[in-house]
Amino acid sequence: MxxxxxxxxxxxxxxxxxxxxxxxxxxxxxxxxxxxxxxxxxxxxxxxxxxxxxxxxxxxxxxxxxxxxxxxxxxxxxxxxxxxxxxxxxxxxxxxxxxxxxxxxxxxxxxxxxxGYGGFMAEYVIGQIISREHYFPQMLKDQEQKLWQRTKFIKKRSLCGLTIGILGTGAIGSQIAAICKAFGMIVKGLSRTKKVLPFPNFDILMQQQDLGQFLAGCDYVCSVLPSTPETSGLLSGNVLKACQEKETVLINIGRGDVIDESSLIKALNMKWIAGAIMDANEKEPLTKDSPLWNEPNVVITPHISGPxxxxxxxxxxxxxxxxxxxxxxxxxxxxxxxxx
Structure with missing residues (x-):
């Protein structure tokens, strides 16, 4: 034939x-x-x-x-x-x-x-972290105003020793873990099912029922979670209060319904989190009247971290x-x- x-x-x-x-x-x-x-x-x-x-x-x-x-x-x-x-x-x-x-x-x-997505998304995450820790957006604003100011940018943190918690330990989460580990970060992973160490590029593994404990102590929390009945609203309400000790930065490159907009704004206003990098939002496209556009510590990108x-x-x-x-x-x- x-x-x-x-x-x-x-x-x-x-x-x-x-x-x-x-x-x-x-x-x-x-x-x-x-x-x-x-x-x-x-x-x-x-x-x-x-x-x-x-x-x-x-x-x-x-x-x-x-x-x-x-x-x-x-x-x-x-x-x-x-x-x-x-x-x-x-x-x-x-x-x-x-x-x-x-x-x-x-x-x-x-x-x-x-x-095909994990590489792009890992680069997005590490790029956003480096940009934030090295004040790149603020330096760009100074450049636009022709300002030469060094003092306010001297106090910066190395990624080495910072802790990132990754919600989702599948293929994409694992690639993010690998690149963060290469920069010396401590990597925590949260999964739906029990996984045991040693697990490549993760230092700590926890399950969803331990979410509060997982969030505490993270400098960055990155969600790569899909949208399921289990994950919808997982970070909504007062959940992010667990982040207030370190004023964590939330990165969402998974699905937008992991947290509703009002809960995100509350977490920012209450200073439970220091900022948010949102590639995925509850409503997309993000409406022009969304208060997130004007939040000084929020970065909005149009769901493009993993083209x-x-x-x-x-x-x-x-x-x-x-x-x-x-x-x-x-x-x-x-x-x-x-x-x-």
Missing amino acids: AEDDRHTHKVFIVSIFPRLPKLIKDQVPGLSVVSFLVSGEMLRHTLDTNEIIKQIEESKADIIISFPHMLHILVQAGLNTDALKWFHSCSAGVDELRGSLSKLPEDLICTRMGE CTTDTIAKVFVSNYKKFIKGDPLDYTVDWQTGY
């Missing part, structure tokens, strides 16, 4: 990556791949959902590659997913998938991006496709019990 004859499946891609269809077809000759290219922000009001749905139906695709929120938008607009056998997410988070389908058919496979790349998406999909046609288990399959 010729290799092309084995490819009876049809793939439809809805993405912002113009090179993705060709990359996949080059690696899987004979596979039918149709693509609909959308604008960079992929906002609901900018999408021609009727045209996308029409093209998906005409293609008779049983595999869709896109972002979870895109599938959610299309299902709300009337996309029938009964014929869908596999949805591959272009992101690591899949929380919006749970609301995309009225029910998850037993024969529907959902996979996510389980690699996906065309090559990595193609690599993960093609690897899984070869397993899919053989009937083998796929990598990074979503576990609907844990939510990721």
